[in-house]
Amino acid sequence: MKEFFRVVKFILFSISAGIIQISSFTLMNELLHLPYWVSYLVALVLSVIWNFTLNRKFTFHSAANVPVAMLKVAAYYAVFTPLSTLLEHYLTDTMHWNEYLVTGINMLINFVTEFLFQRFVVFRNSIDSAVAKSDEETTEQ
Numbered sequence: 001m002k003e004f005f006r007v008v009k010f011i012l013f014s015i016s017a018g019i020i021q022i023s024s025f026t027l028m029n030e031l032l033h034l035p036y037w038v039s040y041l042v043a044l045v046l047s048v049i050w051n052f053t054l055n056r057k058f059t060f061h062s063a064a065n066v067p068v069a070m071l072k073v074a075a076y077y078a079v080f081t082p083l084s085t086l087l088e089h090y091l092t093d094t095m096h097w098n099e100y101l102v103t104g105i106n107m108l109i110n111f112v113t114e115f116l117f118q119r120f121v122v123f124r125n126s127i128d129s130a131v132a133k134s135d136e137e138t139t140e141q
Contacts, residue, residue, distance in 0.1 A: 007115070009059040013051055014111050021047035025103060036099060040088055041081070048077060055118060057130070064126035072122040080110060 021043045028039035052073050056062050062069065084106045091097040091105075119127075 006059055006119075010055060010115050010118075011111075013054040013059060014115075016054070017047040017051035018107055018111075020050050021107065022100075022103065029099065036092060037085055037089060040085065040103065044077075044081065044084075048073070051114070056123070060118065060123040060126070061128045061130040062123045062126040063130040064123065069122050069126075073118070076114065076117045076121075080113065084110065 024046050025039050025043035028034045028042060029036065032039075034042075052070065056064075056066070056069060088102050088106060091102045092099050
């Protein structure tokens with residue numbers, strides 16, 4: 001049951017990150033008229049920072065070394081970002097697909113793969129370590 005609630009929290013935080021991503025993308029794409037890939041990349045970075053911060057603290061309750069965890073997430077995005085940017089470019093510029101449809105597809109792919117990566121790689125050995133640490137501190141007092 002604990003894992004079920006972990007997935008629910010991840011979904012809710014991912015939705016909030018998705019709102020940040022699509023809002024910032026829309027602002028840059030529609031109002032600032034920045035190139036599509038710039039809008040996509042900046043929006044992605046904003047949503048990643050938001051999502052990582054909330055999920056580390058509230059979903060995975062990790063007390064792991066934050067810079068190390070961030071480096072692992074950066075490694076994930078070092079692969080995901082170029083691949084998704086190429087997919088975005090190909091589908092929107094070459095195939096003339098709707099920009100928002102393609103962004104939604106990439107967000108869905110990102111959601112699934114990022115959960116698996118964070119659950120089984122980034123926080124694998126530190127899940128609930130912040131809760132355990134908090135319990136120890138309470139017991140000591």
